[in-house]
Amino acid sequence: MHNMSNLADTPQSNLFAARHGHPKLLLPRSEPFYETALGATYLGDSQELLGKLPDSSVNLVFTSPPYALHFKKEYGNVSKADYVEWFLGFAREIKRVLTDDGSFVLNIAGSYNPKEPTRSLYHFKLLIALVEEVGFHLAQECFWYNPAKMPVPAEWVTVRRIRIKESVEYVWWFSKTPFPKANNRKVLRPYSADMLRLAKKGVKTTVRPSGHTITSSFDKVANGGSIPANVIEDAIAADMLVSGNNAANDQYTKRCKEAGIKIHPARFPAVLPEFFIKLLTDEGDIVVDPFAGSNTTGAVAEQNSRRWIGMELVEEYLRASQFRFGD
Numbered sequence: 001m002h003n004m005s006n007l008a009d010t011p012q013s014n015l016f017a018a019r020h021g022h023p024k025l026l027l028p029r030s031e032p033f034y035e036t037a038l039g040a041t042y043l044g045d046s047q048e049l050l051g052k053l054p055d056s057s058v059n060l061v062f063t064s065p066p067y068a069l070h071f072k073k074e075y076g077n078v079s080k081a082d083y084v085e086w087f088l089g090f091a092r093e094i095k096r097v098l099t100d101d102g103s104f105v106l107n108i109a110g111s112y113n114p115k116e117p118t119r120s121l122y123h124f125k126l127l128i129a130l131v132e133e134v135g136f137h138l139a140q141e142c143f144w145y146n147p148a149k150m151p152v153p154a155e156w157v158t159v160r161r162i163r164i165k166e167s168v169e170y171v172w173w174f175s176k177t178p179f180p181k182a183n184n185r186k187v188l189r190p191y192s193a194d195m196l197r198l199a200k201k202g203v204k205t206t207v208r209p210s211g212h213t214i215t216s217s218f219d220k221v222a223n224g225g226s227i228p229a230n231v232i233e234d235a236i237a238a239d240m241l242v243s244g245n246n247a248a249n250d251q252y253t254k255r256c257k258e259a260g261i262k263i264h265p266a267r268f269p270a271v272l273p274e275f276f277i278k279l280l281t282d283e284g285d286i287v288v289d290p291f292a293g294s295n296t297t298g299a300v301a302e303q304n305s306r307r308w309i310g311m312e313l314v315e316e317y318l319r320a321s322q323f324r325f326g327d
């Protein structure tokens with residue numbers, strides 16, 4: 001066991017751990033792989049580990065599981081045909097461990113059918129099963145916009161030019177009950193120049209062709225920021241396209257390279273868990289990522305004073321993920 005509490009040891013984070021108890025107390029029979037002031041990682045199969053967590057003990061499960069690709073990524077993927085069945089085992093445990101006002105946010109990508117320029121429905125089948133078989137509520141469908149995605153499959157997109165480039169992944173927000181804890185005031189965006197100009201000029205009461213009255217829903221600029229859309233953009237990836245700046249320069253990748261350790265091949269950007277952690281949890285709440293990979297979720301949770309648990313099957317990924325927590 002590696003104790004990293006000195007690494008993320010701020011008076012504020014210690015205060016939270018003391019007030020609410022360290023999350024490792026939720027798994028008293030399992031040994032953390034490493035721990036910080038507010039969180040712990042566990043090496044192993046997350047279906048088993050989730051099974052050891054008490055009922056209604058987790059406020060948010062935020063995760064990106066291995067996708068069902070028809071080619072194998074290095075960390076292993078389940079075939080599309082078996083994917084829904086495979087995932088439901090985890091999903092039932094996730095539902096059980098969530099508090100009644102808790103949320104489960106799932107990042108998943110669509111994919112092409114083998115040898116054809118047509119799209120698979122596997123992820124939509126999963127969505128329906130999560131609601132109709134497991135009993136989750138679909139709170140909202142959101143998207144991760146990543147303009148730096150590769151133009152694949154090359155055969156359809158760059159060679160034959162008969163399909164266009166994918167640039168979004170799904171981020172599905174499920175909840176245990178119809179009214180999960182959520183507050184969009186915590187994720188307000190700066191007002192756009194247009195919005196500020198409109199507010200200055202004054203908005204005339206107009207009725208849109210849809211019958212929607214504009215003034216009644218116009219968000220006053222005095223409300224602290226504009227309500228975000230359900231598209232979360234990876235600004236670093238966008239910047240990389242324009243300026244050649246490389247997101248790979250962050251602390252994690254830099255230190256992996258220095259140490260000669262393999263960088264996790266399928267990380268999501270910190271903005272993704274950060275947005276939902278802020279929207280759906282309060283400081284001190286518990287966030288779990290059962291497919292932690294390089295532990296982006298845990299690191300973001302720690303920075304935002306949430307307690308967290310990360311579970312991962314591959315030791316090498318967990319070992320490298322410690323780089324996210326300083327020296």
Ligand SMILES: C[S@@+](CC[C@H](N)C(=O)[O-])C[C@H]1O[C@@H](n2cnc3c(N)ncnc32)[C@H](O)[C@@H]1O
Pocket residue numbers: 044045046047063064065066067075264266267268269290291292293294295296297311312313314317
């Ligand atoms: C898409 S990656 C997650 C990457 C992560 N979001 C990040 O930013 O680094 C999925 C991870 O799930 C892990 N995994 C697959 N099956 C697992 C299982 N049964 N229990 C725990 N982890 C598992 C894989 O090893 C892989 O690292």
